[in-house]
Amino acid sequence: MKKSKLIMMLGSLLLVSLFIFPLWNITLEAPQYPEPLGMDIWITKIADHNPNDVKNINLMNHYVGMREIPEHMKEFDIFPPVVMAMAILGLLIGWKAKPKFYLAWFVLMSVLGIAGMYDFYQWEYDYGHNLNPKAAIKFVDEVGKPMAYQPPLFGTKTILNFTAHSYPMVGGYLLFLGMFSSIVAYYISRKEDRDDALGGS
Amino acid sequence: MKKINKTAFLLLAISLIVGLTSCVQDKSQKGALAGSTAEKVFVAPGEYDDYYAFLSGGFSGQLAVHGLPSGRLFKVIPVFSVDGEKAYGFNEETKPMLETSYGSIPWDDSHHPDLSQTNGEIDGRWCFINANNTPRIARISLKTFETVEIIEIPNSAGNHSSSFVTENTEYVVAGTRFSIPVPQKDMSIDEYKGNFKGALSFIKVDPDDGIMSIEFQILMPGFNYDLSHPGRGKSHGWMFFSTYNTEEANSLLEVNASQNDKDFIAAINWKKAEEYIKAGKFKTVPTKYAHNVYDESTHSATSTMEKTVRILDPAALPGLVYFMPTPKSPHGCDVDPTGEYIVGSGKLAAALTVHSFSKMIKAIEEKNFDGEAYGIPILSFDATLAGTVQQPGLGPLHTEFDGKGNAYTTFFISSEIVKWKLGTWEVLDRKPTYYSVGHLMIPGGNSRKPFGKYVLAMNKITKDRYISTGPEVCQSAQLYDISGDKMELLLDFPTIGEPHYAAGCPTELIHPYTQKIYKLEDNKHPYVTKSEHEAKVVRDGNNVHIYMTMIRSHFAPDNIEGVQTGDRVYFHVTNLEQDYDVPHGISIIGAKTSELLIMPGQTETFVWEPKNIGVWPFYCTDFCSALHQEMQGYVRVSPKGSDVPLKWSLDGEDL
Ligand SMILES: [Cu+2]
Numbered sequence: 001m002k003k004s005k006l007i008m009m010l011g012s013l014l015l016v017s018l019f020i021f022p023l024w025n026i027t028l029e030a031p032q033y034p035e036p037l038g039m040d041i042w043i044t045k046i047a048d049h050n051p052n053d054v055k056n057i058n059l060m061n062h063y064v065g066m067r068e069i070p071e072h073m074k075e076f077d078i079f080p081p082v083v084m085a086m087a088i089l090g091l092l093i094g095w096k097a098k099p100k101f102y103l104a105w106f107v108l109m110s111v112l113g114i115a116g117m118y119d120f121y122q123w124e125y126d127y128g129h130n131l132n133p134k135a136a137i138k139f140v141d142e143v144g145k146p147m148a149y150q151p152p153l154f155g156t157k158t159i160l161n162f163t164a165h166s167y168p169m170v171g172g173y174l175l176f177l178g179m180f181s182s183i184v185a186y187y188i189s190r191k192e193d194r195d196d197a198l199g200g201s
Numbered sequence: 202m203k204k205i206n207k208t209a210f211l212l213l214a215i216s217l218i219v220g221l222t223s224c225v226q227d228k229s230q231k232g233a234l235a236g237s238t239a240e241k242v243f244v245a246p247g248e249y250d251d252y253y254a255f256l257s258g259g260f261s262g263q264l265a266v267h268g269l270p271s272g273r274l275f276k277v278i279p280v281f282s283v284d285g286e287k288a289y290g291f292n293e294e295t296k297p298m299l300e301t302s303y304g305s306i307p308w309d310d311s312h313h314p315d316l317s318q319t320n321g322e323i324d325g326r327w328c329f330i331n332a333n334n335t336p337r338i339a340r341i342s343l344k345t346f347e348t349v350e351i352i353e354i355p356n357s358a359g360n361h362s363s364s365f366v367t368e369n370t371e372y373v374v375a376g377t378r379f380s381i382p383v384p385q386k387d388m389s390i391d392e393y394k395g396n397f398k399g400a401l402s403f404i405k406v407d408p409d410d411g412i413m414s415i416e417f418q419i420l421m422p423g424f425n426y427d428l429s430h431p432g433r434g435k436s437h438g439w440m441f442f443s444t445y446n447t448e449e450a451n452s453l454l455e456v457n458a459s460q461n462d463k464d465f466i467a468a469i470n471w472k473k474a475e476e477y478i479k480a481g482k483f484k485t486v487p488t489k490y491a492h493n494v495y496d497e498s499t500h501s502a503t504s505t506m507e508k509t510v511r512i513l514d515p516a517a518l519p520g521l522v523y524f525m526p527t528p529k530s531p532h533g534c535d536v537d538p539t540g541e542y543i544v545g546s547g548k549l550a551a552a553l554t555v556h557s558f559s560k561m562i563k564a565i566e567e568k569n570f571d572g573e574a575y576g577i578p579i580l581s582f583d584a585t586l587a588g589t590v591q592q593p594g595l596g597p598l599h600t601e602f603d604g605k606g607n608a609y610t611t612f613f614i615s616s617e618i619v620k621w622k623l624g625t626w627e628v629l630d631r632k633p634t635y636y637s638v639g640h641l642m643i644p645g646g647n648s649r650k651p652f653g654k655y656v657l658a659m660n661k662i663t664k665d666r667y668i669s670t671g672p673e674v675c676q677s678a679q680l681y682d683i684s685g686d687k688m689e690l691l692l693d694f695p696t697i698g699e700p701h702y703a704a705g706c707p708t709e710l711i712h713p714y715t716q717k718i719y720k721l722e723d724n725k726h727p728y729v730t731k732s733e734h735e736a737k738v739v740r741d742g743n744n745v746h747i748y749m750t751m752i753r754s755h756f757a758p759d760n761i762e763g764v765q766t767g768d769r770v771y772f773h774v775t776n777l778e779q780d781y782d783v784p785h786g787i788s789i790i791g792a793k794t795s796e797l798l799i800m801p802g803q804t805e806t807f808v809w810e811p812k813n814i815g816v817w818p819f820y821c822t823d824f825c826s827a828l829h830q831e832m833q834g835y836v837r838v839s840p841k842g843s844d845v846p847l848k849w850s851l852d853g854e855d856l
Pocket of ligand 1: 753754784785786821822823824825826829832
């Protein structure tokens with residue numbers, strides 16, 4: 001089998017790792033938490049990084065009126081079939097289709113990925129802004145607006161006494177690697193075509 | 202100025218007690234003020250101590266957990282005395298821990314902590330400690346730092362030569378200081394001699410869960426059994442007890458028990474005892490003793506009254522016990538890490554006596570006896586003697602070892618620690634203590650593997666050492682660096698109660714394995730409430746059971762109505778937190794008991810018997826969170842027979 005095909009197929013298979021590893025992680029550091037609190041975001045759930053972390057994040061956050069981290073979200077129903085479908089599609093493309101479809105798969109993955117990030121951002125926005133009006137503690141920012149507690153989409157941010165970190169986890173990195181593989185496969189296939197052409201003349 | 206006073210006092214005290222002595226006060230104490238000395242005990246903020254030290258609380262009945270080298274006090278573990286701070290002995294769950302055959306007892310005198318061992322080395326699992334007054338042995342979990350078991354010792358009185366652990370924690374051994382009629386009976390005290398007995402108890406420890414059971418007692422002649430230590434290495438299988446009052450005096454012991462030139466160290470062959478037990482050579486006698494066990498899944502203790510004990514008679518069982526004559530009322534009876542030397546500190550003697558285990562075995566084989574006492578062979582003094590440390594000081598009490606061939610002995614009267622060499626018996630160094638040292642402790646001291654970096658001296662008297670607190674001042678501990686040729690005083694810190702003895706070990710044997718929370722899902726307390734929705738109030742005749750939860754920063758329910766005067770109200774409170782170091786407390790106005798201090802995931806119960814109608818507040822007693830002051834609630838109490846219905850709520854909603 002051609003190297004390009006193999007890379008394309010392996011790359012699509014990497015998507016399946018999202019069922020085995022978490023995609024993303026948000027970690028909260030504070031002086032009283034020498035072991036930081038963390039939540040791991042999977043395509044099927046939001047889970048404790050260390051035992052009881054989600055419960056303890058909820059406990060901290062309820063003082064400022066943030067809702068509890070949901071046990072179930074509609075995304076947990078949508079993501080798994082979409083990821084599985086894209087993995088199968090990628091495999092089929094790698095196996096049968098012309099290399100230019102590798103790029104098409106990449107573009108489709110990127111669109112879905114951006115949609116996913118946008119969805120994540122919206123949830124974060126809502127989580128950080130939509131506060132219980134009866135909250136015990138109501139902070140305002142410099143201009144007197146109610147303080148928001150939205151975690152960063154990507155990177156590190158200070159929220160009151162916490163420093164919040166938002167970064168991909170193993171599943172996320174493997175997803176990027178899988179997507180990147182499709183581009184690599186495309187370029188290799190072009191080189192293979194050139195070599196074939198040279199060899200054939 | 203202060204220095205001069207102190208020296209003057211010391212000299213005066215010493216000359217008053219014994220006249221001229223060889224003791225010379227060392228002035229190296231000045232070195233303790235030097236900067237480099239301070240650095241040796243400085244544990245920077247956020248850093249950990251290198252060693253745990255478990256100091257007995259003496260007449261406080263408790264066990265104190267300190268760190269070394271800093272000396273900082275981390276926890277006082279309630280063991281034999283009630284503790285209102287931790288609700289020990291006050292909440293329904295721990296009340297059974299203090300049950301005895303005499304009923305519930307709120308206090309005792311705790312003496313000698315010892316740590317569990319595997320293959321002669323400290324394994325960091327449990328700490329054992331004895332109650333002296335009403336004889337008991339407690340086991341403390343070093344995962345939770347809570348007392349998890351207490352077993353009463355029958356036929357015993359003044360449980361002093363306890364609680365020493367054999368090298369695989371096969372047994373915790375407990376000996377009686379006072380001999381008594383066994384079984385107890387109404388008889389003339391003057392008939393003591395020949396009629397009173399001393400029981401030495403061997404308490405088996407289950408290797409998996411640590412549960413203790415009295416395997417057998419050896420019924421010895423009516424001497425006083427003062428201290429004991431297990432053999433180790435080559436002498437594993439033997440246990441050594443110091444005795445005094447072999448005169449069998451029953452009055453004015455300070456004179457009458459000090460007449461014999463030599464008392465004994467009793468060598469007990471407990472492997473032999475096991476054979477006799479197997480062969481059925483014991484007598485099962487009726488008695489009564491409490492066995493109290495705290496269950497870590499129900500968070501509750503139960504007390505069971507045991508009814509019999511197996512007794513071995515050393516006069517009838519050859520090879521079980523031998524006496525080694527030891528000068529002048531020996532107190533400490535300490536075995537070196539190799540198991541070869543048994544040091545007897547004749548507290549009224551001018552020299553320290555050291556017996557040799559191998560010579561003892563040879564003397565037994567050769568029947569080198571010097572008579573017998575109550576059918577127990579007395580080995581000839583010269584046959585077991587390994588050597589004597591001449592003129593070491595005054596009033597020797599206890600010896601520990603550094604694992605490098607040196608021994609350290611405390612001298613109560615001359616108030617000093619003396620370092621000497623095993624084998625050559627020469628004195629190498631001496632340093633004063635402030636004042637009147639009793640026990641000393643080298644971490645790992647009672648094991649094959651001492652950690653010979655520090656020795657901790659525990660002093661009975663402090664007088665002018667600290668800022669005054671009136672007539673009653675603290676006792677103290679002093680830390681010496683023993684890593685060099687000469688001991689160096691590093692630190693002087695106050696202790697709780699009376700620090701009789703201590704046990705210590707490196708931090709890494711315990712710290713990484715400690716428990717942080719109780720898992721809520723594993724909570725099997727019969728009155729647990731695992732979520733706020735399950736909170737409720739149930740009436741059962743005059744008993745009202747409140748199933749309550751606590752979490753930052755509220756109780757559920759926090760408004761309760763329908764309680765009546767004359768009710769017995771049980772607050773069963775579960776801390777729903779699952780985060781490290783988030784305890785909550787609770788108490789209610791007029792409660793005739795202590796607060797509860799409940800760890801995350803734990804359930805505890807207190808009883809309140811409201812006498813007056815009204816609306817009575819309760820609140821969280823531990824500053825738990827930013828809104829701790831808001832953590833409160835009310836119970837409405839109506840007159841007896843009132844038709845106010847039982848009702849409970851949180852934020853206006855029924856739960
Ligand atoms: Cu609280």
